Amino acid sequence: MPPAGILPLQPAGQVDPQPGVEGMFHQILQAVQQSHVEIADLRQECTELRLANASLERQVRDGLHYNFHVSRNATPGFITPAPPSPQLRAAMLSPFLSHNLPNLGSLVPPESPYRPSRLGDNAPIAFPFGTRDIPGFYVVIPAGGAGTRLWPLSREDHPKFLLDLTLKGRSLIQATWDRLLPLSSASRTTVVAGPGHIKAIHEQLPDLLMHNLICEPGPKDSMAAIGLAAAILAVRDPNAVIGSFAADHMISGDDAFLSAVAEAVEVARKDYLVTIGIAPSHPSTGFGYVRLGEKLEMKEAPNARLVSSFKEKPDARTAASYIATGIYRWNAGMFVTKATFLLELLKEYKPDLYDGLQKIAAVWDDEPARHAVLNDVWPGLEKIPIDNAVAEPAAAEGRVAVVPATFGWDDVGDFSSLADLLPAEANQPRILGDNHLVVTEQVAGGIVVPGSGRLIACLGVDDLVIVDMPDTLLVTTRARSQEVKRLVKKARDAGWKHLL
Numbered sequence: 001m002p003p004a005g006i007l008p009l010q011p012a013g014q015v016d017p018q019p020g021v022e023g024m025f026h027q028i029l030q031a032v033q034q035s036h037v038e039i040a041d042l043r044q045e046c047t048e049l050r051l052a053n054a055s056l057e058r059q060v061r062d063g064l065h066y067n068f069h070v071s072r073n074a075t076p077g078f079i080t081p082a083p084p085s086p087q088l089r090a091a092m093l094s095p096f097l098s099h100n101l102p103n104l105g106s107l108v109p110p111e112s113p114y115r116p117s118r119l120g121d122n123a124p125i126a127f128p129f130g131t132r133d134i135p136g137f138y139v140v141i142p143a144g145g146a147g148t149r150l151w152p153l154s155r156e157d158h159p160k161f162l163l164d165l166t167l168k169g170r171s172l173i174q175a176t177w178d179r180l181l182p183l184s185s186a187s188r189t190t191v192v193a194g195p196g197h198i199k200a201i202h203e204q205l206p207d208l209l210m211h212n213l214i215c216e217p218g219p220k221d222s223m224a225a226i227g228l229a230a231a232i233l234a235v236r237d238p239n240a241v242i243g244s245f246a247a248d249h250m251i252s253g254d255d256a257f258l259s260a261v262a263e264a265v266e267v268a269r270k271d272y273l274v275t276i277g278i279a280p281s282h283p284s285t286g287f288g289y290v291r292l293g294e295k296l297e298m299k300e301a302p303n304a305r306l307v308s309s310f311k312e313k314p315d316a317r318t319a320a321s322y323i324a325t326g327i328y329r330w331n332a333g334m335f336v337t338k339a340t341f342l343l344e345l346l347k348e349y350k351p352d353l354y355d356g357l358q359k360i361a362a363v364w365d366d367e368p369a370r371h372a373v374l375n376d377v378w379p380g381l382e383k384i385p386i387d388n389a390v391a392e393p394a395a396a397e398g399r400v401a402v403v404p405a406t407f408g409w410d411d412v413g414d415f416s417s418l419a420d421l422l423p424a425e426a427n428q429p430r431i432l433g434d435n436h437l438v439v440t441e442q443v444a445g446g447i448v449v450p451g452s453g454r455l456i457a458c459l460g461v462d463d464l465v466i467v468d469m470p471d472t473l474l475v476t477t478r479a480r481s482q483e484v485k486r487l488v489k490k491a492r493d494a495g496w497k498h499l500l
Helices: 018-066 095-099 172-184 198-204 223-235 252-270 315-327 339-349 351-362 367-380 384-395 415-422 478-493
Strands: 137-143 189-193 212-214 243-246 250-252 275-278 289-296 305-309 328-338 402-403 408-410 438-441 447-450 456-459 464-468 474-478
Touching: 137 172, 172 189, 172 198, 172 250, 172 252, 172 474, 189 223, 198 212, 212 223, 223 351, 223 384, 223 464, 243 252, 243 339, 252 275, 252 328, 252 402, 275 289, 275 339, 275 351, 275 384, 289 367, 289 402, 305 328, 305 384, 339 351, 339 384, 351 367, 351 408, 351 447, 367 384, 367 474, 384 402, 415 447, 415 464, 415 478, 447 456, 456 464, 464 478
Parallel strands: 137 189, 137 243, 189 212, 275 402, 438 456, 447 464
Antiparallel strands: 243 328, 250 408, 275 328, 289 305, 289 328, 305 402, 464 474
C-alpha cells in the first residue's frame, strides 16, 4: 500500500475509468508524484557528481604537486624531489636527538637537476665565476626564534633552525652553513644567537670558530643582531662586505643562489645596501614585498636594480595586484653590504643604536669589559628590524639595490608551508617522520608528525595538522596553521610554560 496521502501510480497504458473533473484531478496528482520522484533522483545524482568532482579535483591538484614538485612557496627552480611515501623510512638519524624526541627518520632523495627560471633578463644557468670563494666577503647568520610557529615540534630551547624539517639528515642551520661555506670559509662565517642556543649551535656546527659565535644577551630583533656583527667585523676588517642570511630558511638551486649573492657583493662594493628579491609564486599575505626600480646597468651585476620601495605584508587583494604588475619580489630578509656602510646608515637613521653597538664592538675582544658593557648597554638598545631601521629610509634616497633571484626559497613559516615541502603520494597527507605510524582512510592533504611513537589513525578528515609529541598533541587545520603562536600564548597564560 502507498503511504497515506499519495495515490497509487496508474499502470502504463491503462485508461483512467473515472470520467470528468475527478479523473483529470487524479492524472494531475499522478504527474506531480512522478515529478517528485524524478527530482529526487536528479538531486541524488547531482550530489554524487559533486562528491566525485571534489575528489577528482583533489587528486588532480595533489597529482600535479606530486608530478611537478610545485610547493606553495615554490619559485621557478624550487625542485623538491617527491618519492612515494614508502621511501620515507629512516635512512639516518635526524638532529632531533638533542631535543630528547623520538627519531622521526630522514630521507636522502635522489638528486634532481636544477632548472633555472627566466626571472632576470640575464638569468644565469651556472655559477659564472671560476671559484666560489668571494675574497673579503663575510657571512652573518642570525639564529633567533622563540619556537612558536611550529610548536610543539619546535620549542623555545630548540627552535626550528635546529630541526631537520626536510628529512635529509641536516637541520636548517646546518643546511644554511653548508650552502654558504663555499663563499666565505669557516674563518669568515659568523653566527649571532641567544645564550639559550649557543650550546646546541656549537654541537651542530663543530667547525664554527668560537670567536665567530656571537652571543647577544637577549632578543632585540634583526637590526641589533646584524648591526652588532657588522660593528665587530668592521673592527677586524674595515673593508669587509657582509651578507646576512637567516638560519631557518630553505633554498634550492645552488648555482642561482651563488650567482645572486655574487652580484649582490659587486653592487655592495659601490656603497649600496643590497637585498635579494624572490620571485613570488602566488599572492602571499605572509611576506613583505620589494618594488623594483630602475636598472643599475652594472657590468658585474647585470640583474641589479634600485629598490623603489619596501612594502609591508599586504592583504590578499593588494598582494594579487602586486603580482599582476610583475615588478614586485618577496622580501626574504637577505642583505649584503659593506660593514662600514651599514654602520653609516645606522648612524644616520638610528644614532642611539649605532652608538650602543659601537661601544660594545670596541671592547668585544676584552671578555671582562665586554660583559660589563653588554650588561650596561644592551638592555637599552632599540628593538627594531633592519628593514624599518635602515632599509626603508635608505631606499627612499636611492641607496638600496635589489638582485632579483632565480633560486627557490621558503621561510617555513607554518605547518602549511612545511607540508608543501614534504614528499607524499598523491591525495595523501604529508608525514614528517615514520610513515608506518600513520594509518589513514579517505584522508587528503594535511600533515602528520608522529613524534610520540604511537599509532595515529585518521578517517575522513582533510587538510588537518596533527603534531603528536611525547608531551603535547596539537590538532588544527592547514588554513589556520599561522595562528599556532596564539595558541602558544594561551598555553603560557594557562600555566604550561614548561611545555613551550
